[in-house]
Amino acid sequence: MRRVRPALAAGAIAALTALTVSGCGSDGLSAPRLQDSISSTFAHLYVLQQAEQGNPQPSLRSLHSHASCQRGTPGTAQDGPGTWLCLITYYVAGPAYPVVAKYKVDVQTDGCYAADGDGPASVNGSTTITGPHYRQLVNPLSLVDGCFDYT
Amino acid sequence: MFACRTPGLPTVSGVTEPALAVEARGMTKWYGETTALDAVDLLVRPGIIHGVLGPNGAGKTTLLAALFGLVTPEEGTLRLFGRSRAESGAGWLDGVGGFVETPRFYPYLTGRQNLSVLAGLDGGDAAGLVDGAIELVGLDAAASRKRVRGYSLGMRQRLGLAAAVLRRPRLLILDEPANGMDPAGIRDLRTALRQLARGGRTIILSSHDMGQVEEICDSVTVLHRGRVVFTGGLDVMRGDAPDGTWRLFTSDDEAALTEAGAADEVKAARRDEGGLTVHAAQDKLDAYVLALGRQGIAVRGLEPDVTALESLFFQLTRDAEAPAPEETP
Amino acid sequence: MTLAAGRWPAAVPPAGAAPQRSGTLVVYRMELAKLSRQIRVRTIAVCAVIGPFLVVAGFHVQNATPGDTAFGQWVHTSGFAIPMVILGFAAQWIIPGLTALVAGDIFSAEDHFGTWKTVLTRSRSRSQFFTGKFLAAVSYGLALAVILIVTDLLAGLLAGTQPVVALGGQLVPAGHAATLEVLSYASEIPPLLAFTAVGIMLSVLTRSSVAGIGGVIALTFVLQVVTLIDLPGWLQVALPSTPFLAWHGFWEQPAFCTAFWWGLVTSAAWFVVCGGVSWWVFRRRTIGVAA
Numbered sequence: 001m002r003r004v005r006p007a008l009a010a011g012a013i014a015a016l017t018a019l020t021v022s023g024c025g026s027d028g029l030s031a032p033r034l035q036d037s038i039s040s041t042f043a044h045l046y047v048l049q050q051a052e053q054g055n056p057q058p059s060l061r062s063l064h065s066h067a068s069c070q071r072g073t074p075g076t077a078q079d080g081p082g083t084w085l086c087l088i089t090y091y092v093a094g095p096a097y098p099v100v101a102k103y104k105v106d107v108q109t110d111g112c113y114a115a116d117g118d119g120p121a122s123v124n125g126s127t128t129i130t131g132p133h134y135r136q137l138v139n140p141l142s143l144v145d146g147c148f149d150y151t
Numbered sequence: 152m153f154a155c156r157t158p159g160l161p162t163v164s165g166v167t168e169p170a171l172a173v174e175a176r177g178m179t180k181w182y183g184e185t186t187a188l189d190a191v192d193l194l195v196r197p198g199i200i201h202g203v204l205g206p207n208g209a210g211k212t213t214l215l216a217a218l219f220g221l222v223t224p225e226e227g228t229l230r231l232f233g234r235s236r237a238e239s240g241a242g243w244l245d246g247v248g249g250f251v252e253t254p255r256f257y258p259y260l261t262g263r264q265n266l267s268v269l270a271g272l273d274g275g276d277a278a279g280l281v282d283g284a285i286e287l288v289g290l291d292a293a294a295s296r297k298r299v300r301g302y303s304l305g306m307r308q309r310l311g312l313a314a315a316v317l318r319r320p321r322l323l324i325l326d327e328p329a330n331g332m333d334p335a336g337i338r339d340l341r342t343a344l345r346q347l348a349r350g351g352r353t354i355i356l357s358s359h360d361m362g363q364v365e366e367i368c369d370s371v372t373v374l375h376r377g378r379v380v381f382t383g384g385l386d387v388m389r390g391d392a393p394d395g396t397w398r399l400f401t402s403d404d405e406a407a408l409t410e411a412g413a414a415d416e417v418k419a420a421r422r423d424e425g426g427l428t429v430h431a432a433q434d435k436l437d438a439y440v441l442a443l444g445r446q447g448i449a450v451r452g453l454e455p456d457v458t459a460l461e462s463l464f465f466q467l468t469r470d471a472e473a474p475a476p477e478e479t480p
Numbered sequence: 481m482t483l484a485a486g487r488w489p490a491a492v493p494p495a496g497a498a499p500q501r502s503g504t505l506v507v508y509r510m511e512l513a514k515l516s517r518q519i520r521v522r523t524i525a526v527c528a529v530i531g532p533f534l535v536v537a538g539f540h541v542q543n544a545t546p547g548d549t550a551f552g553q554w555v556h557t558s559g560f561a562i563p564m565v566i567l568g569f570a571a572q573w574i575i576p577g578l579t580a581l582v583a584g585d586i587f588s589a590e591d592h593f594g595t596w597k598t599v600l601t602r603s604r605s606r607s608q609f610f611t612g613k614f615l616a617a618v619s620y621g622l623a624l625a626v627i628l629i630v631t632d633l634l635a636g637l638l639a640g641t642q643p644v645v646a647l648g649g650q651l652v653p654a655g656h657a658a659t660l661e662v663l664s665y666a667s668e669i670p671p672l673l674a675f676t677a678v679g680i681m682l683s684v685l686t687r688s689s690v691a692g693i694g695g696v697i698a699l700t701f702v703l704q705v706v707t708l709i710d711l712p713g714w715l716q717v718a719l720p721s722t723p724f725l726a727w728h729g730f731w732e733q734p735a736f737c738t739a740f741w742w743g744l745v746t747s748a749a750w751f752v753v754c755g756g757v758s759w760w761v762f763r764r765r766t767i768g769v770a771a
Contacts, residue, residue, distance in 0.1 A: 110728070
């Protein structure tokens with residue numbers, strides 16, 4: 001048994017290294033799934049943000065939020081964990097005036113992501129927003145957390 | 152000290168006793184390259200005290216462990232009171248108590264708490280016996296309330312015996328029970344065991360010292376390197392035994408030596424520490440001592456150096472090629 | 481220390497005793513009694529009760545928010561966020577170790593004290609001992625889970641019952657949030673039981689409490705490192721630590737439970753395999769007797 005243990009450990013390390021460099025990773029961490037999840041989450045949070053600021057709340061459907069996400073630099077595989085860039089397009093005042101919110105998204109292997117707001121400043125630039133009676137509240141759009149099913 | 156005077160010990164009556172308390176045949180056990188037991192038979196009638204003897208490493212502990220089911224032999228059959236393990240399941244060890252190697256307990260519990268835990272395992276009314284068991288084995292009541300991690304070897308042996316008593320055993324299996332006891336304790340252990348056997352209980356005990364066991368056992372099995380080299384009653388063994396060896400101290404060693412030369416089948420030699428070593432059978436020795444007296448030589452001391460049985464024991468368990476006599480009871 | 485006339489208990493025929501309760505149950509109760517006397521078990525129970533309240537108090541006192549965990553940014557907004565932050569962190573790191581402290585020791589402690597030959601020479605079979613000890617370790621894990629569910633819920637409620645922002649961006653009112661929280665904590669029970677079985681298996685194989693407990697803790701660390709690698713989906717699902725994260729799906733909009741069902745399968749597989757190996761090895765073992 002003692003002779004087997006180092007061999008087992010070496011075998012396990014070799015297998016894991018091979019898996020890492022071979023690029024056969026989880027196909028479930030794909031652009032479409034990320035886009036679906038983050039656009040829906042963004043829409044809900046936008047409604048929440050408007051409500052907290054005391055503004056009229058748009059309906060989710062009228063927002064028509066749609067995300068377009070890209071992983072790393074063009075040319076890298078568009079599947080897998082890591083840093084993604086998402087552009088979320090939504091309509092505030094009708095289809096003629098689309099707004100694009102930018103997010104830098106860190107996607108983990110478990111299908112959860114943390115999206116850091118990257119503009120426009122009025123939407124997700126600051127971590128706080130001002131509510132009624134000048135209360136400072138957490139800006140729901142500044143940091144967007146979510147998880148999607150990668151299986 | 153054990154002083155077990157129990158005049159009215161109830162005997163095991165009203166139960167159809169099987170012919171043999173322990174029936175082990177062909178027990179074989181090996182560990183890798185080493186053979187611990189090689190086709191060992193152990194047949195013990197109820198109500199006797201049977202010794203399992205052998206030098207260290209002969210397989211005594213392995214045999215006793217196999218009786219308890221702690222060790223599963225590669226080959227062989229085992230029945231306790233006519234029951235086999237496969238037939239009886241968990242109740243196979245009902246009425247069987249004892250220990251293998253030094254008894255071990257939970258060090259963070261007291262002696263009393265350990266016995267309560269074990270009594271709880273046994274179920275029934277064993278919990279009520281704890282106090283009696285502690286008193287019976289001579290364990291100090293105050294000591295029984297201390298944690299076991301502070302116990303001496305002798306106290307552990309007593310606690311092990313108490314744990315065995317809780318099971319109301321018909322068969323007691325004890326592995327070197329005299330280990331760690333002083334001579335007084337050993338003497339009392341012998342008395343207690345004799346009392347138990349008189350009540351109809353069967354006792355199997357192991358030892359590497361023939362002298363300890365000689366006075367108490369009815370029959371023995373001698374093991375050497377995992378094989379049985381003798382099994383039978385002690386009187387049979389005595390019949391086969393070579394002469395014993397004695398230490399003799401007289402008023403005139405020179406004259407005694409001369410007399411030994413003239414006596415029938417008596418060999419004597421001078422000892423460096425003083426006195427003589429005399430080698431003779433019991434009856435020849437008796438005649439020799441009487442002859443010394445007639446010659447005017449006083450016997451100041453006569454002690455067994457090695458008894459006859461011990462001589463036979465050493466002979467049987469010597470690493471010699473010659474096969475030893477084998478008899479069945 | 482003399483005893484004059486002790487009464488040696490009369491030997492009774494085997495069939496004459498009072499009806500025995502189930503042997504496994506006897507062993508189970510004995511193990512629970514021994515567990516409840518252990519200092520480490522009592523310490524863990526106390527920590528599980530007061531720990532969540534200390535965490536809540538800690539967040540109350542200082543203004544910083546944990547940045548990189550889900551629900552982290554909401555800890556000062558809603559009392560339901562704090563237990564979820566605790567769950568996110570503690571689940572993978574602490575729960576396996578907590579259950580291993582009992583599971584990794586309950587068998588090997590007997591080897592350590594040399595007491596197998598004391599308890600196995602009574603009228604209880606090895607299978608009764610195995611089942612009794614196994615059930616005792618499982619009971620401890622379940623009790624721990626229930627304590628944590630209750631105290632975390634209460635501690636969170638103390639912090640406030642405002643609606644909490646869930647992982648789908650939706651605002652969840654207090655009643656529904658409490659339900660989701662309890663379900664999330666309860667979903668940790670299958671992987672907890674899986675790790676219990678792993679701890680038992682390691683302690684039976686190695687007969688060492690150090691390997692039993694330390695092995696599970698080491699496995700926890702190894703799994704954390706392994707999950708940093710982008711593994712194929714099937715492999716990730718098969719890891720015993722993955723089910724700890726299944727609760728994420730409960731808080732999404734729309735909620736998804738596929739991770740939970742896969743987690744149930746994985747946990748059950750690890751539980752059965754490790755339990756089976758332990759059982760098989762334990763039955764055949766020679767109990768420590770010098771050859």
